[in-house]
Ligand SMILES: Cc1cc2nc3c(=O)[nH]c(=O)nc-3n(C[C@H](O)[C@H](O)[C@H](O)COP(=O)(O)OP(=O)(O)OC[C@H]3O[C@@H](n4cnc5c(N)ncnc54)[C@H](O)[C@@H]3O)c2cc1C
């Protein structure tokens with residue numbers, strides 16, 4: 001059994017799995033049930049001036065028969081009073097001293113407002129703060145959430161305000177609704193952030209009811225753009241996490257969030273430099289119980305790979321991500337069809353014909369054949385192939401000297 | 413033995429006995445696992461007599477955590493690999509799957525279960541940590557599903573467990589009774605071996621006799637090739653040894669508690685004239701011969717009449733057909749509607765071109781030292797008497813209870829000959845527990861497994877005064 005305990009910016013947790021600030025962390029009884037199920041920590045549903053929510057507030061995109069591959073919401077921060085939340089946080093921490101409770105905060109852009117809420121909340125026994133600079137809907141119209149996270153100067157400034165009075169580690173939660181994630185991340189670090197977490201939800205309209213012509217989710221005939229999350233956002237989150245993992249100035253721990261549904265997703269975040277992970281949509285879909293396989297699967301993975309601690313895999317793939325200009329142009333792969341596994345659906349043929357480089361023809365028995373000199377090794381045929389092992393991408397270059405675009409342009 | 417010889421070649425028979433539910437490929441397993449809805453408080457888990465957390469083990473297949481998946485299964489059912497092959501899932505987990513209502517196609521739970529358990533069994537993966545000895549020993553009589561399950565849970569609690577088995581191979585009917593196209597002896601013995609690795613000792617060829625001096629005469633028996641690893645648990649070669657006898661009272665003296673899991677006896681006799689003719693077999697004898705896979709040595713008739721209409725009768729007719737009998741007729745005294753075999757078993761027999769004669773009671777086996785015909789009387793009101801010409805008859809009308817054994821050791825049984833137990837599976841004797849077919853009168857392997865689990869908890873409570881709830885026993889507390 002590998003050691004799953006983590007130390008995140010000085011906060012120790014029994015395991016690297018935290019619940020993200022969202023409905024599953026709405027209140028004490030829920031967080032306590034989550035801890036009983038095995039979650040290592042929870043970021044409480046964002047506290048601030050109580051708000052009023054709309055009814056009908058979630059919508060989702062399905063893919064084929066898979067429900068909810070992406071979720072969209074127009075929910076705001078907590079609609080419960082600060083006092084009730086703080087009381088429950090204190091009770092929860094008393095009952096579960098070994099588990100991590102992080103208080104997520106969002107108030108208007110005033111120094112006194114931030115000072116006040118930090119001071120009120122920090123003697124609850126909570127382990128840290130997370131500043132919600134990411135909510136992309138509703139709150140941003142009021143100058144909060146993403147409105148702060150999208151402007152690096154604000155990010156830095158508000159982080160500084162919090163650090164002026166906070167006795168606890170401060171995590172800044174970033175919004176993905178920016179063209180480059182690095183500047184706001186650096187700004188937070190400049191402001192004194194002890195750690196970063198990302199991503200919050202992505203601006204989105206999930207779809208339109210084509211009969212009523214009202215987009216989802218319908219609030220009395222109208223809709224507003226909302227925040228997108230769930231399995232579909234994972235690639236975007238992974239990219240942003242890895243960019244921070246690679247950035248020399250971002251030298252604080254990272255909490256990876258976005259589309260994590262099982263232990264394998266979590267391992268990917270850890271490999272790309274996240275020090276722990278947070279989960280929301282998968283729990284909203286299946287319940288707290290999914291933590292059981294997350295822990296079990298991670299444990300077995302670490303054991304199988306011979307790692308003693310989860311710390312040993314953090315950042316292991318960071319060095320494998322580079323700029324395009326550093327990639328080896330001499331590396332050459334081609335597609336090969338393995339007839340014994342081929343089911344003759346011809347999807348490879350048509351994908352290459354109309355979507356790539358017209359490399360396929362058929363042999364006398366009707367099996368697709370690749371014209372290797374024509375194949376550019378794009379992977380498309382292998383990606384569309386439904387039959388495992390029917391198409392392999394085979395390396396054909398000699399493995400000789402590396403040639404990169406950067407080398408080529410610097411020499412010339 | 414009838415003179416008839418099958419016209420099928422070994423290869424043809426092998427093909428007929430190919431596994432009815434072959435192992436899934438990785439692609440199949442992932443596809444099917446991802447189709448599972450991961451229901452909460454799932455009906456499949458309720459429907460499983462051992463309450464395996466089905467959505468959990470399937471989710472783990474989807475996340476490619478196969479070891480974890482196998483652990484979930486074996487945690488609730490120590491014979492999960494056997495059950496994956498032999499359980500009547502149409503009336504259990506798969507029958508309860510909500511996908512029946514959504515798309516009329518349940519998740520293939522049993523095949524997924526096999527996929528996960530094979531991973532552990534084939535990889536010799538030890539899923540449970542066995543604690544230090546707790547100082548107590550338990551003797552188990554019978555190595556069938558009930559005995560194996562009880563042994564596993566007790567070993568996991570630190571008991572020193574010895575299983576006494578009168579036959580040369582362990583596994584009970586898992587090893588000697590399952591239709592060969594569902595499960596081979598090797599599959600059963602591999603699972604036994606996994607249980608052996610938990611420190612459970614198997615004393616094979618060791619019969620427990622009801623009283624001292626009541627011992628059966630020592631029999632010459634074939635035993636496995638001693639010397640090779642776990643030789644005693646693998647398919648035997650042809651070495652000879654004797655069956656040991658140990659008296660029940662000595663067993664009780666030697667152990668702190670005893671679990672009786674002796675199953676049922678031989679197939680009931682018909683009680684009609686002519687049963688001693690050559691060519692009359694009892695079902696378990698016939699099935700036992702099939703299990704050896706020496707296809708051309710199995711007694712076979714040109715026309716075989718099988719009496720009875722339970723699942724065992726179906727196993728006999730389908731396997732006779734698959735061996736190459738020309739004509740196989742199932743004779744049952746009541747109607748199709750009253751047949752006790754599961755519907756899908758009946759469908760299987762039908763698709764194997766078995767013929768059925770309903771509402772006919774056997775009167776006499778006609779023969780002159782050798783079977784020539786079965787004389788029957790119609791029960792449909794006509795009272796017509798007729799003969800079915802045949803050269804082989806197999807009796808499959810249920811197994812006898814071991815009432816003599818229980819009477820001699822003074823374990824109370826009910827009017828039907830079933831051992832009487834309390835909620836903790838305790839018999840009328842102090843520290844003697846019982847479970848499986850000998851208690852329920854004959855059910856499924858999975859029921860025997862659950863009984864073994866409950867008995868292990870009962871034994872622990874009795875010896876240590878401690879309540880332990882194993883996974884799927886009824887509440888949520890997990891086994892250590
Ligand atoms: C032909 C047939 C086919 C079946 N097919 C299926 C199926 O497909 N699926 C399914 O779920 N169930 C099936 N069953 C039912 C299933 O096999 C039983 O419910 C299950 O095996 C009962 O387990 P048990 O441990 O109680 O008894 P058994 O499996 O009968 O084991 C009892 C063991 O005790 C040993 N024993 C008995 N007396 C003594 C003694 N005095 N000393 C030492 N050892 C002794 C026996 O040799 C035997 O090994 C079938 C049953 C039969 C008869």
Ligand SMILES: Cc1cc2nc3c(=O)[nH]c(=O)nc-3n(C[C@H](O)[C@H](O)[C@H](O)COP(=O)(O)O)c2cc1C
Nearest residue numbers: 020021022046073132200229230258259279280281
């Ligand atoms: C309904 C809903 C409400 C959310 N509320 C908050 C919130 O109050 N504060 C916050 O920081 N993030 C909030 N989030 C964002 C999540 O914490 C998380 O960053 C995002 O959902 C991505 O993770 P996921 O893909 O695992 O869901 C919310 C998400 C959802 C779906």
Ligand code: SF4
Nearest residue numbers: 023055056057058284
């Ligand atoms: S999930 Fe609960 S709160 Fe939401 S619509 Fe359904 S019943 Fe109402």
